[in-house]
Amino acid sequence: MTEAITLLPSPTQRTAAALLSRSFAYDADVLPLAYDGSALTVAVPNDGSDLSERLRQLTRKEIRTVVLPIRDIREGLKALYPAAASRDADSLAAQTLDEIFAAAIGSYASDVHLEPTDGRAGRVRLDVDGVLQADRTLPAGLFERVVALVKVRSNMNTGESRLPQDGRLAVSFDGRSFDVRTSTIPVAGLEKLVLRFLQRFDLVPDLEQLGMGAELLARYQKGLKRPGSFCVIAGPTGSGKSTTSYASLQTISLEHANVCSVEDPIECRIPGIAQIAVNEKAGITFPLALRALLRQNPQQLFIGELRDAETVAIALQASLTGISLVTTLHARDALRVAARLAEFGASRATLASSLTLAVSQRLVRMLCRHCKIKTSVSSQAVAVARRYGFALKGDAWEAQGCERCSYSGFQGRIGAFEVLEIKPELGAAVESGATPTQLGKIAQSAGYKPMVVDALRHVASGATSEGEVLRHLSYDDAD
Numbered sequence: 001m002t003e004a005i006t007l008l009p010s011p012t013q014r015t016a017a018a019l020l021s022r023s024f025a026y027d028a029d030v031l032p033l034a035y036d037g038s039a040l041t042v043a044v045p046n047d048g049s050d051l052s053e054r055l056r057q058l059t060r061k062e063i064r065t066v067v068l069p070i071r072d073i074r075e076g077l078k079a080l081y082p083a084a085a086s087r088d089a090d091s092l093a094a095q096t097l098d099e100i101f102a103a104a105i106g107s108y109a110s111d112v113h114l115e116p117t118d119g120r121a122g123r124v125r126l127d128v129d130g131v132l133q134a135d136r137t138l139p140a141g142l143f144e145r146v147v148a149l150v151k152v153r154s155n156m157n158t159g160e161s162r163l164p165q166d167g168r169l170a171v172s173f174d175g176r177s178f179d180v181r182t183s184t185i186p187v188a189g190l191e192k193l194v195l196r197f198l199q200r201f202d203l204v205p206d207l208e209q210l211g212m213g214a215e216l217l218a219r220y221q222k223g224l225k226r227p228g229s230f231c232v233i234a235g236p237t238g239s240g241k242s243t244t245s246y247a248s249l250q251t252i253s254l255e256h257a258n259v260c261s262v263e264d265p266i267e268c269r270i271p272g273i274a275q276i277a278v279n280e281k282a283g284i285t286f287p288l289a290l291r292a293l294l295r296q297n298p299q300q301l302f303i304g305e306l307r308d309a310e311t312v313a314i315a316l317q318a319s320l321t322g323i324s325l326v327t328t329l330h331a332r333d334a335l336r337v338a339a340r341l342a343e344f345g346a347s348r349a350t351l352a353s354s355l356t357l358a359v360s361q362r363l364v365r366m367l368c369r370h371c372k373i374k375t376s377v378s379s380q381a382v383a384v385a386r387r388y389g390f391a392l393k394g395d396a397w398e399a400q401g402c403e404r405c406s407y408s409g410f411q412g413r414i415g416a417f418e419v420l421e422i423k424p425e426l427g428a429a430v431e432s433g434a435t436p437t438q439l440g441k442i443a444q445s446a447g448y449k450p451m452v453v454d455a456l457r458h459v460a461s462g463a464t465s466e467g468e469v470l471r472h473l474s475y476d477d478a479d
């Protein structure tokens, strides 16, 4: 019998199927098998007589039942009602994707990773505060359907799985809407997807909320507003450079100025700014987009990232003509910005006269306030802080873990910053090719403090732990 129902449905089985609605058959797990003109034979998962009685009333036929394992009944239903089966699978995929988005939004994840695992199955991981956390695994068929659904909703080519693609989709959840940037890359014959929640400009936290202290904030904002300022935000991937860029743009009046941006990708739409997305495939490169924008005489320019010699050269040229610039750079800290730009071929003399601000930052995880426990800071931390005129008391906190923080001990992130103002004395040092350490010594006399010292401020306030700070930064940088 098991074998018979895995074959294509016979004509008599189709006649039998016509006597029952597919929704009833699916809901009750009843598989029509045959109809001989008077009796309807169905397979049921157990010999419950009330089901026979319902079927008798529903069909007004004599009912004969055969008991089959539920798995076989469902297989049979899929063969008998293929359209319904695929509709059910599609709705399951849609429901699963909704659940994944709900989990991601609920845990403040920045990204969702959908990755193939063994066979054609897959797993879902959420990037929460820069750490990937397992969310769920998806069986073979479902994983592929969820991937296909994301591609459809992102307007990607669903027939293409061997080339990387990217797109966008919108998610509504609890009355809020989210923009999600989607990208797919081929891995071992399957596809890996990353879904990134984009920021909303009106919800971008301001620099103070990001953890910049009042004194640093005042210096930074003054520097940003200076006409013709050239501000470089430096840090490794995941250090929050984009958020700080957008927060910086918020402090600049966008209403009356011609403000433009070139980004790859646009991570946040900003009302009032002409934003151009780099699209290498379509030939829109950073240099091409920048040259086009400069012809329109902007006053303020945001360049998503300085990552090639040509872009650096155009940025410096724009700066020399008086355009204010905000940009990001992949460099370890503010002291290394000039050296990194010189590696891209910029002349040190030009850098000395155009760079006005170099900023760097790290995002450290904040201790869960429900479970953090008291400890004390190391003597090394106290010594480093003292060197920069900051009296660090012995009290500190460390992570423990509880239900509310999913036993990680942390919830949310906060920024540790350093701001380097390139004033004449420092400019001269940049021009003469001073090393980062030498620049640090000169800057220190003008009030510069390295990030690790700023981070100790968050240790003292109990926002983070010393261990978390040392995951990102080293006391050697404050020597």
Ligand SMILES: [Zn+2]
Pocket (backbone or CB within 6 Å): 368, 369, 370, 371, 372, 400, 401, 402, 403, 404, 405, 406, 407, 409, 410
């Ligand atoms: Zn906790």
